[in-house]
Amino acid sequence: MSILVKDDTITAIRDGYVGAEAIPAPKPEHVKMVELQNQFVMAGMVDAHTHIVFPNLDVAIGLFNVGLMLRGGATTVRDAGSSPEAIFPLRDAIVEGSILGPRIMASGSPLSITGGHADFRNGKLQDELSPPAYSSAVCDVVNECEKATRKQIQFGADQVKVMASGGVSDDSDTGLGPAFSEAELKAIVVTAHRMHRTVMAHALSAESIEAAVDAGVDSVEHGDFLNEEVARLMAQHHVFFDPTLYSLVALQNAIDHPTPSIPMTEKNIRKFRTMMATAPRIAERMALAKRFGLAILAGSDNGGIITDEVVALVEQGHLSPREALVASTVNGADALHLSGQIGTLAPGKSADVIAFDGNPLTNIEDCHKLHFVMARGHVAVSPDTGEGDPTPASTLPK
Numbered sequence: 001m002s003i004l005v006k007d008d009t010i011t012a013i014r015d016g017y018v019g020a021e022a023i024p025a026p027k028p029e030h031v032k033m034v035e036l037q038n039q040f041v042m043a044g045m046v047d048a049h050t051h052i053v054f055p056n057l058d059v060a061i062g063l064f065n066v067g068l069m070l071r072g073g074a075t076t077v078r079d080a081g082s083s084p085e086a087i088f089p090l091r092d093a094i095v096e097g098s099i100l101g102p103r104i105m106a107s108g109s110p111l112s113i114t115g116g117h118a119d120f121r122n123g124k125l126q127d128e129l130s131p132p133a134y135s136s137a138v139c140d141v142v143n144e145c146e147k148a149t150r151k152q153i154q155f156g157a158d159q160v161k162v163m164a165s166g167g168v169s170d171d172s173d174t175g176l177g178p179a180f181s182e183a184e185l186k187a188i189v190v191t192a193h194r195m196h197r198t199v200m201a202h203a204l205s206a207e208s209i210e211a212a213v214d215a216g217v218d219s220v221e222h223g224d225f226l227n228e229e230v231a232r233l234m235a236q237h238h239v240f241f242d243p244t245l246y247s248l249v250a251l252q253n254a255i256d257h258p259t260p261s262i263p264m265t266e267k268n269i270r271k272f273r274t275m276m277a278t279a280p281r282i283a284e285r286m287a288l289a290k291r292f293g294l295a296i297l298a299g300s301d302n303g304g305i306i307t308d309e310v311v312a313l314v315e316q317g318h319l320s321p322r323e324a325l326v327a328s329t330v331n332g333a334d335a336l337h338l339s340g341q342i343g344t345l346a347p348g349k350s351a352d353v354i355a356f357d358g359n360p361l362t363n364i365e366d367c368h369k370l371h372f373v374m375a376r377g378h379v380a381v382s383p384d385t386g387e388g389d390p391t392p393a394s395t396l397p398k
Contacts (some may be wrong), residue, residue: 003041005351008376012347036355036372036383042325043345044075044102044352044375046332047306049200049221049242049299052079052104053086062090066101072305073367075352075375076103076332076342080200080221080299081110081118081161088156100378103350105336107161107200108152109137111145111188113179117167117202142187145180149191159336160192162217164201165208168271169251169264169302176225176275178208185215198337200242204275206230213237219297219335222247224275226285235292240335243289245282245312247301286317297335298328307367314364321364351377 002018004011023031047069053062062082069077079087091104112118119138139148149160164185166174180188192199193216200219201212209220209230219240223230226241234241251272254264279285289296296319300309306328313324333343341350353374358366371383 001041003345003353005353005374005377008351008378010345010347010349010351010353013345034372034374034379034382039355039357039371039383040359040361040366041345041353041355041372043329043343043349044354044373045073045298045306045310045328046336046342047074047077047102047300047309047328048219048240048297048332048335049080049244049301050074050077051081051302052077052090053082054302059086059090062086063099066090066094066099066104069305070100070102070373070375070380071370072307073354073370073373074102074300074306075350075354075373076105076336076338078105078159078200078299078332078336079107080202080301081107084108084152084155091156100375100380102375103342103352105158105338106156107159108155108157110161110163110202111137111139111148111152112163113174113184114138114140116174116179117163117165117170119170140184142183145184145187146191149188150195153192153195153197157197159198159200159218160188162188162199162201162212164203164212164215164217165205167202167204168275169268176204176208176271178205178211180211182211182215185211189216198335209234213239221299223285224279226280226288228288231285231288231292231294234294239294240297240331241289241294242297242299242335243282243286243313243317244299244301244309245316246304246309248276248282249308249312250302250304282316283318286313286319290319290323295331295334296323296327297331298324307370310360310367311364321361324364325360351375355383357383 002014052065087106091106093099094101110118137148139145166176189199198218201217202221203209203212204222204224206225206227213233221242222244255269258264298309300306310324310328313319330343333339355372356366357369357371360366373381
């Protein structure tokens with residue numbers, strides 16, 4: 001099979017080998033050939049839940065992360081919450097071609113209640129008196145929720161992220177149950193949909209998942225306490241499920257090996273251990289998702305790259321390798337409303353191509369043998385050199 005690319009678009013896919021002399025071009029030497037014989041070639045992956053610059057404003061971290069994500073096989077990412085001052089310029093610089101990185105669908109600041117999962121002010125008086133450089137958009141009561149939603153879209157959000165429950169990686173006392181009231185959550189969703197944006201909802205408990213689905217969200221993130229009732233409800237409303245399984249590994253690593261960049265307090269550790277002890281087993285909730293036909297997404301969250309999540313979906317979630325690869329391509333494209341551009345290799349679609357040395361359909365661990373990455377026609381990783389086009393991200397330490 002030969003894939004023909006011009007600029008940033010796949011122009012044709014042909015059986016067999018197509019030489020440079022058979023490709024329309026002013027001169028054969030203008031055609032660049034990339035040999036991927038005996039490699040597993042597929043569309044670039046979609047990381048449906050990640051945080052590129054979160055919660056601080058360090059653009060250098062963002063540059064490093066987009067390079068890492070791209071070299072890890074994600075040619076499109078849905079950022080689930082980052083500093084607006086950093087993520088939107090970074091997204092736009094990639095679109096303009098100033099930086100080589102994955103296509104970014106950015107949420108901007110995640111919406112949180114006061115004292116909720118993304119309220120990073122920690123109750124400090126100085127944070128109340130002067131706007132802090134944090135990435136949360138705190139809102140309470142209906143009109144504040146509507147305004148906060150409009151604000152993120154005004155800043156440039158491609159979708160809206162809402163913290164519909166508490167979490168384990170914060171120092172709040174909100175627990176894992178529903179955060180917003182029914183009216184507040186509904187106001188966020190209605191406002192976002194009215195402005196042609198989807199809503200992704202961080203929701204851990206079964207009650208918070210149910211509240212989010214009832215409000216009309218488009219995807220449920222994490223869903224650690226997914227049960228039969230809410231799985232059925234999600235299926236009825238065609239809500240995507242993004243289990244972010246690798247994030248549990250990352251959290252455990254942060255507890256076992258604490259670092260200044262990922263501080264874990266005793267309260268964090270206690271909440272995480274309580275959740276892991278009481279939540280349904282990963283395999284059980286993934287079996288529910290499959291039984292009810294939920295469209296499963298692949299999201300690495302903090303601490304991983306997309307192939308880590310794909311492997312976790314198989315080894316921990318008991319998906320088949322094919323199901324995990326579909327989650328990271330076709331389903332991701334559908335969730336982002338980009339199926340006309342990405343998710344499969346086809347003429348007219350974006351030239352987002354990756355290749356593995358091995359066959360992840362028979363051994364999912366081969367996802368870690370990534371040898372080639374092309375994003376919108378630009379080579380980021382080559383099996384010959386191990387390097388791609390020079391980018392600011394590639395100059396930072398790995």
